[in-house]
Structure formats: C-alpha cells, structure tokens
Amino acid sequence: MRVVINKKPGGPPPKPSQRCDPIEIQTVPVPKPVKGTVLVKLRAAALNHRDVHIRERQYPAINFGSTLAADGAGDVVAVGEGFEESFVGRKVYINTSIGWEANPRTPEDPRNYGVLGLAPSPGTLAEYILVPRSIVFPLPDHLTYEEGAAIPLAGLVAWRALMTLGEAKKEDKVLIPGFGVGVALFALQFAVALGCEVWVTSGKDDKLTKAVELGAKGEVNYKNDDWVAELEKKSGANFDVVVDGSSGPNTRQFLRLIKGGGIISVYGAVAGSNVTITMPYVVGSVQIRGSTMGSNAEFGAMTRFIETTKLKPVISGVWDGLANAELVYQAMRSGEQFGKLVRIRHEDSRL
Numbered sequence: 001m002r003v004v005i006n007k008k009p010g011g012p013p014p015k016p017s018q019r020c021d022p023i024e025i026q027t028v029p030v031p032k033p034v035k036g037t038v039l040v041k042l043r044a045a046a047l048n049h050r051d052v053h054i055r056e057r058q059y060p061a062i063n064f065g066s067t068l069a070a071d072g073a074g075d076v077v078a079v080g081e082g083f084e085e086s087f088v089g090r091k092v093y094i095n096t097s098i099g100w101e102a103n104p105r106t107p108e109d110p111r112n113y114g115v116l117g118l119a120p121s122p123g124t125l126a127e128y129i130l131v132p133r134s135i136v137f138p139l140p141d142h143l144t145y146e147e148g149a150a151i152p153l154a155g156l157v158a159w160r161a162l163m164t165l166g167e168a169k170k171e172d173k174v175l176i177p178g179f180g181v182g183v184a185l186f187a188l189q190f191a192v193a194l195g196c197e198v199w200v201t202s203g204k205d206d207k208l209t210k211a212v213e214l215g216a217k218g219e220v221n222y223k224n225d226d227w228v229a230e231l232e233k234k235s236g237a238n239f240d241v242v243v244d245g246s247s248g249p250n251t252r253q254f255l256r257l258i259k260g261g262g263i264i265s266v267y268g269a270v271a272g273s274n275v276t277i278t279m280p281y282v283v284g285s286v287q288i289r290g291s292t293m294g295s296n297a298e299f300g301a302m303t304r305f306i307e308t309t310k311l312k313p314v315i316s317g318v319w320d321g322l323a324n325a326e327l328v329y330q331a332m333r334s335g336e337q338f339g340k341l342v343r344i345r346h347e348d349s350r351l
C-alpha cells in the first residue's frame with residue numbers, strides 16, 4: 001500500500017523559521033489485523049495545523065518515516081481475532097487519540113497515549129490503516145467519507161472544550177474568540193446546534209460574516225481598538241462559557257465579559273501563553289480549564305450528537321489522490337481556507 005511519510009532533509013539545516021521537512025510516497029506492506037485491532041481501507045483523510053507543525057518540527061519528538069495525518073474515514077475490511085465479523089464492511093471514521101477510553105480528566109495511562117499521524121502511531125495519508133477497535137466509530141449515515149474525515153481531531157477538541165470542560169447547556173451564552181477554521185468552527189456549530197447563544201470575535205470581517213451565517217448571534221472584530229467594550233455593549237456580556245484558542249492577554253479581558261462562576265475552556269494559545277491570574281477571577285469563582293483532545297467516550301457522545309442534529313462539517317477543498325498531499329499542505333500553510341481541507345483517494349487513483 002502507498003503511504004505519505006515525512007523525510008529527513010539532506011543538505012545544511014535550514015533556519016527554524018524556514019523548516020518544512022519533505023514528504024514522500026512510499027510503498028509498504030498492508031498491515032495484518034491482530035487481536036483488538038481493525039484494518040480500515042481509507043477513503044478520505046484531512047489535515048490539521050498539527051500536521052503542518054509536525055513538518056516544521058514544532059513538537060519535541062518528531063519521528064522521520066511517520067505516516068502523516070490524523071483524520072480519516074473509510075471502510076472496515078478486516079478485524080482482529082475475537083472481534084465482531086459483522087463490523088467488516090462498515091463505513092467508519094476514526095478517533096485520532098489512541099489510549100484514552102473514558103476518564104473525564106486525562107488519558108487513563110498517559111504513557112500509553114498517542115495521536116495518529118506521528119510514529120509509533122499510524123497515519124491516515126495512506127491507503128489502509130490498522131488501529132485499535134476502540135477508536136473506530138460508525139460514520140453517521142448523513143455524512144460522506146470526506147465529511148467524516150473532516151471531523152475527528154478538530155471536532156473532538158471542540159466537543160471536549162465546549163461540552164465536557166465548558167459544561168455548555170441549551171440557552172447558555174457562549175463566547176468563541178478568534179473564530180477560526182479548525183476547532184472554533186466546530187465549537188460554533190456544536191454550540192448553535194445545542195441551542196446556545198453564540199458570539200464570536202475574529203480579526204477578519206469575512207470570517208465574522210460566515211460565523212453569523214452559521215448561526216452566531218453577533219460578532220466583533222478583535223482588531224478594533226476597544227473590542228471588549230464593543231462586545232460588552234453589543235452582547236450584554238454575562239457569558240457562561242468562553243471556548244478559547246487564543247489565551248495570552250485576551251484571558252484577562254474575558255473577566256469583563258464572563259459571569260461569576262463562568263468557565264473559560266482553553267484549548268490553544270495563538271495570542272500568547274502568559275496569562276495573569278487576578279483577584280477578580282478568584283472572587284468571581286471563574287474557572288480556567290485546559291483542554292486537549294478527548295476520549296473514546298467523548299468521541300461516541302459527539303457522534304451521537306452529530307447523528308441527532310444532522311450536523312455537517314464545513315469543507316473548503318477536496319484534492320484527489322495521495323500524490324496531491326503536498327498541495328493540501330500548501331493550502332493549509334497559506335491559511336486562506338475556510339473549513340477543513342480533505343484529501344480523497346478514489347479506488348482507481350494512481351500516483
């Protein structure tokens with residue numbers, strides 16, 4: 001089978017800011033299912049910023065020769081000993097987290113936790129993937145393979161940040177700062193489908209317009225001079241939950257906007273990683289909760305929600321075939337997309 005891997009570059013090392021390790025298509029044997037695993041023939045894969053950051057070596061332990069990408073959907077073609085044969089032929093999508101069953105706080109044993117798309121875990125830029133049975137979920141009937149592949153990583157991060165740690169409920173007032181095309185887009189869709197009143201900020205007016213089209217009640221451009229006062233005036237503040245990928249100096253501003261006992265659920269830090277804890281957090285009983293990835297139990301709950309609400313992810317582009325993987329990475333790096341970038345491989349596609 002063909003897989004797309006990251007390669008150690010030859011020549012002198014580039015400056016860290018220019019680093020982007022090359023990728024290559026390799027042919028490797030199709031893995032054989034062993035007890036507890038399932039072999040999935042992949043029909044679609046999608047990228048996240050993490051996949052770009054892996055090629056830029058922004059994480060500490062980058063293994064060359066990794067089969068890349070974490071999001072995927074396809075068909076079960078074989079199951080390991082002891083598992084239900086009836087699962088063969090099922091249309092499925094795959095949780096990106098390996099080794100996190102149901103513990104609401106952290107993976108049960110962090111030493112055995114891994115994420116697809118970086119060795120020793122397998123990746124989805126491949127024709128087949130062998131994964132634990134526990135991370136494979138039936139794809140909701142209303143979704144295509146491409147739509148299924150667009151959901152797992154960003155969808156699950158948004159689900160945990162909004163639902164598990166944010167404890168969002170119907171009619172809650174939810175703020176999503178730095179409305180983006182990955183996690184924040186899913187957070188908006190989930191919160192709207194749940195029946196929350198959602199407000200967003202972004203530095204780009206066209207994204208704010210799209211957020212309102214997707215159901216946000218209102219928006220503010222965070223590049224405006226006093227965006228906090230503007231948002232306070234427009235929305236009436238009193239937010240129950242902030243689902244935040246920005247962090248840094250913004251966290252302090254949320255104090256003006258959040259109600260006592262509110263929750264700031266933080267999954268990223270694009271605006272900075274230094275946060276000042278001030279007394280108003282303490283006396284207002286505001287909770288700041290760090291959120292990352294999610295468990296199989298949460299993936300199952302997210303799947304049931306998607307089934308019930310018939311929610312569909314936003315997809316900005318589809319490329320056909322593994323040979324186009326580099327184009328998808330380039331599109332991801334450009335940051336121009338709105339929605340997920342999906343790489344599909346049809347049955348008859350060739351290099």
Ligand SMILES: NC(=O)c1ccc[n+]([C@@H]2O[C@H](COP(=O)([O-])OP(=O)(O)OC[C@H]3O[C@@H](n4cnc5c(N)ncnc54)[C@H](OP(=O)(O)O)[C@@H]3O)[C@@H](O)[C@H]2O)c1
Binds near residue numbers: 177184202267270
């Ligand atoms: N915890 C996890 O498991 C997990 C998983 C996935 C991602 N993440 C992290 O989450 C963050 C977002 O990832 P993503 O994939 O969702 O990216 P994304 O869709 O590109 O979102 C990033 C957003 O941040 C906004 N932003 C930039 N500077 C800002 C500022 N000063 N104030 C407010 N917003 C600002 C941008 O808004 P504009 O375009 O409007 O400027 C952009 O929409 C990253 O830090 C990523 O590493 C964490």
